Structure formats: C-alpha cells, structure tokens
Amino acid sequence: MNLRDPQMTIARMVEQVVARYGRKKCLTYDQTTYTYRVVNQKMNQVAHGLRKLGIAHGSRVGLLLSNCPEYIFTYFGVLKLGAINVPINTFLSSEEVQFILNDCEIATLITETALHETLKAVLPNLPHLKHVIVVDGEIPGTLPFQTFAKESIENPVVPDPPTNRDIAVIHYTSGTTGKPKGAMLSHKNLLAAIDANTDVIKISHRDKIIVFLPLFHVFTFVVCILATFSHGTRIVLLNSVKPFKRVLKALFRYRINILVGVPPIFNALANVDVPWFFRFINPIRVCISGGAPLTAEVLRNFQHKFQIPLLEGYGLSETSGGVCVNPLDGVQKPLSIGLPIKGVRVKVIDEDDLELGPNEVGELLIKSDSVMEGYYHQPEETAAVLRDGWLHTGDMAKIDSDGYIYIVDRKKDMLIVRGMNVYPREVEEVLSSHPKVAECAVIGVPDKQRGEVPKAIITLKENVTATEKEFRRFCHEKIAMYKNPKYFEFRDQLPKTPTGKVMKKVLKQEEFEKLQARMEGETVSHESAP
Structure with missing residues (x-):
C-alpha cells in the first residue's frame, strides 16, 4: 500500500x-x-x-x-x-x-x-x-x-x-x-x-x-x-x-x-x-x-x-x-x-x-x-x-553537527502543563476581565507532577481586596482546569520597562532564585541531619 x-x-x-x-x-x-x-x-x-x-x-x-x-x-x-x-x-x-x-x-x-x-x-x-x-x-x-x-x-x-x-x-x-x-x-x-x-x-x-x-x-x-x-x-x-x-x-x-x-x-x-x-x-x-x-x-x-x-x-x-x-x-x-x-x-x-x-x-x-x-x-x-x-x-532550537535537534526555548511564550499547551496571554485576558484586577502577568513555574504550571501575579485596583479563593473560582468558570493558575501572588506593582511593558524575565528570574534558595535549604538540612 x-x-x-x-x-x-x-x-x-x-x-x-x-x-x-x-x-x-x-x-x-x-x-x-x-x-x-x-x-x-x-x-x-x-x-x-x-x-x-x-x-x-x-x-x-x-x-x-x-x-x-x-x-x-x-x-x-x-x-x-x-x-x-x-x-x-x-x-x-x-x-x-x-x-x-x-x-x-x-x-x-x-x-x-x-x-x-x-x-x-x-x-x-x-x-x-x-x-x-x-x-x-x-x-x-x-x-x-x-x-x-x-x-x-x-x-x-x-x-x-x-x-x-x-x-x-x-x-x-x-x-x-x-x-x-x-x-x-x-x-x-x-x-x-x-x-x-x-x-x-x-x-x-x-x-x-x-x-x-x-x-x-x-x-x-x-x-x-x-x-x-x-x-x-x-x-x-x-x-x-x-x-x-x-x-x-x-x-x-x-x-x-x-x-x-x-x-x-x-x-x-x-x-x-x-x-x-x-x-x-x-x-x-x-x-x-x-x-x-x-x-x-x-x-x-x-x-x-x-x-x-x-x-x-x-x-x-x-x-x-x-x-x-x-x-x-x-x-x-x-x-x-x-x-x-x-x-x-x-x-x-x-x-x-x-x-x-x-x-x-x-x-x-x-x-x-x-x-x-x-x-x-x-x-x-x-x-x-x-x-x-x-x-x-x-520554537527556538539548535541542530548539532550530527543533525540532532535541541529545543532551547519557546518563542511563543507557551507553557506545557501535563502535555497540554497553555498560553499565558490567554489566562491573562481572563484575569484582566475580573472587575478587581488592575493588571496581571502569568508565568510558568516548575512543578514535580505537571512539569510546569501557571502562576499569576496580580495587582488590584485601588481600595479593593480579594482572595486567592475568589480568583480560583473565577478562573474555574472561565477556562479549562489545566489552564488555571496553581499559584497566585498579589503585588502593589509589576516590574516594567520604560515603555510600560511588564518585564516577565524579571518575574521568571525571581521565581528561579526562590527555587534555588529552596533547593539550597534542602541540601543544608540533609547535610546537617544525623
């Protein structure tokens, strides 16, 4: 055939x-x-x-x-x-x-x-x-x-x-x-x-x-x-x-x-x-x-x-x-x-x-x-x-001298959660539609079970308060469960460039440093254990 x-x-x-x-x-x-x-x-x-x-x-x-x-x-x-x-x-x-x-x-x-x-x-x-x-x-x-x-x-x-x-x-x-x-x-x-x-x-x-x-x-x-x-x-x-x-x-x-x-x-x-x-x-x-x-x-x-x-x-x-x-x-x-x-x-x-x-x-x-x-x-x-x-x-990649391909980064800013594609901008648009949100950014953070999960960093509008539970319920109603942020963080402001664009690289670097600190802490505790 x-x-x-x-x-x-x-x-x-x-x-x-x-x-x-x-x-x-x-x-x-x-x-x-x-x-x-x-x-x-x-x-x-x-x-x-x-x-x-x-x-x-x-x-x-x-x-x-x-x-x-x-x-x-x-x-x-x-x-x-x-x-x-x-x-x-x-x-x-x-x-x-x-x-x-x-x-x-x-x-x-x-x-x-x-x-x-x-x-x-x-x-x-x-x-x-x-x-x-x-x-x-x-x-x-x-x-x-x-x-x-x-x-x-x-x-x-x-x-x-x-x-x-x-x-x-x-x-x-x-x-x-x-x-x-x-x-x-x-x-x-x-x-x-x-x-x-x-x-x-x-x-x-x-x-x-x-x-x-x-x-x-x-x-x-x-x-x-x-x-x-x-x-x-x-x-x-x-x-x-x-x-x-x-x-x-x-x-x-x-x-x-x-x-x-x-x-x-x-x-x-x-x-x-x-x-x-x-x-x-x-x-x-x-x-x-x-x-x-x-x-x-x-x-x-x-x-x-x-x-x-x-x-x-x-x-x-x-x-x-x-x-x-x-x-x-x-x-x-x-x-x-x-x-x-x-x-x-x-x-x-x-x-x-x-x-x-x-x-x-x-x-x-x-x-x-x-x-x-x-x-x-x-x-x-x-x-x-x-x-x-x-x-x-x-997708950003390189090809070695033997023709083998290596994916280096995802140009499209895409996350992969349990094998499913998740685009931060899509989640950001949903969060931005919430009446209490002034602005937000969604990034990927490492997760042992899912490989990668979304984290939402949110700044609220003036004179309002909100809870993580409130946003979890809101996202659950709007988008698929695998797209829902696993973590929420509230801040007074987001890091931005002079032109006003949110600097996601800074947010990702902060998460990397937190992860590194946790790993170093676990290493110290293991070494000090009897």
Missing part, C-alpha cells in the same frame, strides 16, 4: 487494510473485541447515519468525546463521506467549546452524557448546531448513537468522494491572542504522517498497542490509531489512564509491545515496584514519549529499569503530530528531540531569515507533506507561519 500515492485517501486506506486484515482482531475496549471487518461495518453505519442528517462533502462534525470505540467509528465514518472531523478537547470550559463550535459552524456534534453538561450551558449560543448525538444514553433533545448508527453496513456510495487534498480534520490549538486556531489537516497530510511514523516505530500486523491518551490529541490519534490501523495492528483502548493499575494489568493481559505515553506516565513506571523477573517476560519492544519534554533523569531511570528503548519526539498540531524523534535503531542523545523523520526537512534561521550553522540558536522551521494546509478562516495567521513552504514553529 502506497500511502504517498496522490490518489490515496484515508477512506481508500481503510478499504485496503480491511481487505487484507478483515478477520484479524482490530480493537479491544472494555472486554469487547472487534475485528477489522466489524470495525469497518461500524464506520459505514455511522457514515450512512450522518448522511441521513445532511452531512456531506466538506461538512464539519464535532467530536466532544472521551476515549471510546464510537470515537473511532465516527472519525473514520466522517472521512468516508468527505466530511471533516473537529476533535474538541474534553477539558475545555463551556465558553471555549462554544467558540470552536461557532467558529467551525458545526451542525452535528457527537458527545456523551458526562460532557453534555458542558454543552448544555451554552446551547442557546450555538445557532448552527442542529443535531447532538449521545453515545451512552438518552437525553431529551438529543439522538441516541445506537438509534442513529443502525443503517447499512456496506461502504457508502457518495456522489462527491474525498480527494487527497481535501481537509480531513481541523485540530484547534491555542492562539497567542487567546483565540484558538483551527489547523486544517488534509488526507495527504495525515497519510504522510502515517507513513513516516510507521517507519519510525517499525509497526506491523504482529504488534499490539495500548491507547489511554486522549484521542482528541493529534499525537494520539495519528500515532496510536491511524498509523497502527494502517498496518493491521491490534489496538487496546482504555477510556483513561486512571486507575493506573488497570493500565499495568492490560499491559500483561494483552501482551502489549508498543507503549505510547507522556513523561508523567514513564516517571510513574520508573518508580513503580515490579518483580525482578519482569525484564525477562516483558513483551514491550518500544516506548514513545510525546506531549512535553522528557527529563534526562526520567529517561535514565526508565531505561535502566526496563532495558527497552524510550523514544522522545517533537511535533505540533500544525505538522499532523510528530516530525522529529530519537531513532529506534541508532544513537539516542539525552535532551535532544532527535532527528527529522521520513519526508521531513528542518532548518534553523536567525532574525533575518538566514540559515544558521551547527549549534547556533534560532527559530526552528519545518517542511513536510504532513504540514497543515493552513488555519481555518485565518488567512493572516496562516501567512505569518507558512512561508515558501516552510512552517515557522516559533
């Missing part, structure tokens, strides 16, 4: 995979296992049901769902019609969900009972939404998934089938202005990403992968679902990483040999007690970490304990997931995001757009067939990051 064929689409890929692996086990979820043939039939039922609701070529379908088989059935069913998936982060607030649904003018949304409350609060503000389909129950005014997806199991015949260049999915990523941007990924983009990632991990029909990361994340769906599906791999799906004991149990029960996670998962595994004989019966052949930087300590501890490769990669929503990774067969360099994967070109440039040499720090640029077509309805934002075929990532 040639995934780079200009005539290839995700729908055609599915047909070829099912023709080859139809009787093979494809998906296991909560004690139920589906073969590739049955999964394809479920996809077709969804496609027929959506078509009866008016979904056609170019229509946008929202997915506000936790991990479940219906997520996968719907995703592929949408693509068979030439329609477009819009995955929505299940951790978002009602207002954030409202923005995405309205921005994409979504008429049909697939969701679940637990998340319907998030939706119900903003239903009057969703003029385009006509159909809400619930996968796990019956709610007045909605359509049960089982009733909706009971049509023909045959492949749908569509008058306007999808092409290689049609948009397949729109992944919303936080914007530096506070408004999310929809990265449009075509069938061609996804197929290029599938081809490259299967090459990196050496995926085959003999493999078994466990999936517990959220399916709404581009990294999860491309690597764990699309790439593995394309090669007849067995997928074991969990609705959550918690309880973690269930993950460990599934690893043994299903003889999982590919494990994809985020740094906290591998940190937990590095510290969990396992029998001494585990390394001799452990079937896992490769682990992949994404979503956030992996510390050298976690990498070292994990590999020492399990004696299996742990590959760290780098990717963006705009690149259809991973574009760089430390090689499975080759040198793995600590703190590096590795080498460009198949079909990916990278370079580092200075402020004058001149390419820099080895170990010189500049902005990282990426060129690949997996790079997005642009941002939905945002031509100016698209033009700012896509120039001459190169994606300007906004």
Whole structure:
C-alpha cells in the first residue's frame, strides 16, 4: 500500500487494510473485541447515519468525546463521506467549546452524557448546531448513537468522494491572542504522517498497542490509531489512564509491545515496584514519549529499569503530530528531540531569515507533506507561519553537527502543563476581565507532577481586596482546569520597562532564585541531619 500515492485517501486506506486484515482482531475496549471487518461495518453505519442528517462533502462534525470505540467509528465514518472531523478537547470550559463550535459552524456534534453538561450551558449560543448525538444514553433533545448508527453496513456510495487534498480534520490549538486556531489537516497530510511514523516505530500486523491518551490529541490519534490501523495492528483502548493499575494489568493481559505515553506516565513506571523477573517476560519492544519534554533523569531511570528503548519526539498540531524523534535503531542523545523523520526537512534561521550553522540558536522551521494546509478562516495567521513552504514553529532550537535537534526555548511564550499547551496571554485576558484586577502577568513555574504550571501575579485596583479563593473560582468558570493558575501572588506593582511593558524575565528570574534558595535549604538540612 502506497500511502504517498496522490490518489490515496484515508477512506481508500481503510478499504485496503480491511481487505487484507478483515478477520484479524482490530480493537479491544472494555472486554469487547472487534475485528477489522466489524470495525469497518461500524464506520459505514455511522457514515450512512450522518448522511441521513445532511452531512456531506466538506461538512464539519464535532467530536466532544472521551476515549471510546464510537470515537473511532465516527472519525473514520466522517472521512468516508468527505466530511471533516473537529476533535474538541474534553477539558475545555463551556465558553471555549462554544467558540470552536461557532467558529467551525458545526451542525452535528457527537458527545456523551458526562460532557453534555458542558454543552448544555451554552446551547442557546450555538445557532448552527442542529443535531447532538449521545453515545451512552438518552437525553431529551438529543439522538441516541445506537438509534442513529443502525443503517447499512456496506461502504457508502457518495456522489462527491474525498480527494487527497481535501481537509480531513481541523485540530484547534491555542492562539497567542487567546483565540484558538483551527489547523486544517488534509488526507495527504495525515497519510504522510502515517507513513513516516510507521517507519519510525517499525509497526506491523504482529504488534499490539495500548491507547489511554486522549484521542482528541493529534499525537494520539495519528500515532496510536491511524498509523497502527494502517498496518493491521491490534489496538487496546482504555477510556483513561486512571486507575493506573488497570493500565499495568492490560499491559500483561494483552501482551502489549508498543507503549505510547507522556513523561508523567514513564516517571510513574520508573518508580513503580515490579518483580525482578519482569525484564525477562516483558513483551514491550518500544516506548514513545510525546506531549512535553522528557527529563534526562526520567529517561535514565526508565531505561535502566526496563532495558527497552524510550523514544522522545517533537511535533505540533500544525505538522499532523510528530516530525522529529530519537531513532529506534541508532544513537539516542539525552535532551535532544532527535532527528527529522521520513519526508521531513528542518532548518534553523536567525532574525533575518538566514540559515544558521551547527549549534547556533534560532527559530526552528519545518517542511513536510504532513504540514497543515493552513488555519481555518485565518488567512493572516496562516501567512505569518507558512512561508515558501516552510512552517515557522516559533520554537527556538539548535541542530548539532550530527543533525540532532535541541529545543532551547519557546518563542511563543507557551507553557506545557501535563502535555497540554497553555498560553499565558490567554489566562491573562481572563484575569484582566475580573472587575478587581488592575493588571496581571502569568508565568510558568516548575512543578514535580505537571512539569510546569501557571502562576499569576496580580495587582488590584485601588481600595479593593480579594482572595486567592475568589480568583480560583473565577478562573474555574472561565477556562479549562489545566489552564488555571496553581499559584497566585498579589503585588502593589509589576516590574516594567520604560515603555510600560511588564518585564516577565524579571518575574521568571525571581521565581528561579526562590527555587534555588529552596533547593539550597534542602541540601543544608540533609547535610546537617544525623
């Protein structure tokens, strides 16, 4: 199967995979296992049901769902019609969900009972939404998934089938202005990403992968679902990483040999007690970490304990997931995001757009067939990051003499909290809307569990008082929990430049000095202990 064929689409890929692996086990979820043939039939039922609701070529379908088989059935069913998936982060607030649904003018949304409350609060503000389909129950005014997806199991015949260049999915990523941007990924983009990632991990029909990361994340769906599906791999799906004991149990029960996670998962595994004989019966052949930087300590501890490769990669929503990774067969360099994967070109440039040499720090640029077509309805934002075929990532990096890439800083001022992108300006805009706030600044501070968390430094208006609890409640109502500041500090004034711009470097330096002082204090106490 040639995934780079200009005539290839995700729908055609599915047909070829099912023709080859139809009787093979494809998906296991909560004690139920589906073969590739049955999964394809479920996809077709969804496609027929959506078509009866008016979904056609170019229509946008929202997915506000936790991990479940219906997520996968719907995703592929949408693509068979030439329609477009819009995955929505299940951790978002009602207002954030409202923005995405309205921005994409979504008429049909697939969701679940637990998340319907998030939706119900903003239903009057969703003029385009006509159909809400619930996968796990019956709610007045909605359509049960089982009733909706009971049509023909045959492949749908569509008058306007999808092409290689049609948009397949729109992944919303936080914007530096506070408004999310929809990265449009075509069938061609996804197929290029599938081809490259299967090459990196050496995926085959003999493999078994466990999936517990959220399916709404581009990294999860491309690597764990699309790439593995394309090669007849067995997928074991969990609705959550918690309880973690269930993950460990599934690893043994299903003889999982590919494990994809985020740094906290591998940190937990590095510290969990396992029998001494585990390394001799452990079937896992490769682990992949994404979503956030992996510390050298976690990498070292994990590999020492399990004696299996742990590959760290780098990717963006705009690149259809991973574009760089430390090689499975080759040198793995600590703190590096590795080498460009198949079909990916990278370079580092200075402020004058001149390419820099080895170990010189500049902005990282990426060129690949997996790079997005642009941002939905945002031509100016698209033009700012896509120039001459190169994606300007906004990340500061360096490339060593062997071609290994190192991320030095995030030009976009972005934080990564539990693998989720958080932009300080977005949080600042929310805090600034509070009637008691004169001005504020949000910075990232280190956190053992989450890697990095937001801290808000606030100056209040004259003659008013406020409490930390008050601001926690306010943020909880306005933005997703992972974006909420963990720490609040009240000051009379913020450090500023002569032109009035808040000096975040000063605030960050102060936090660094506080951390250093705490570490020195802990060292002294340990040394003085009997």
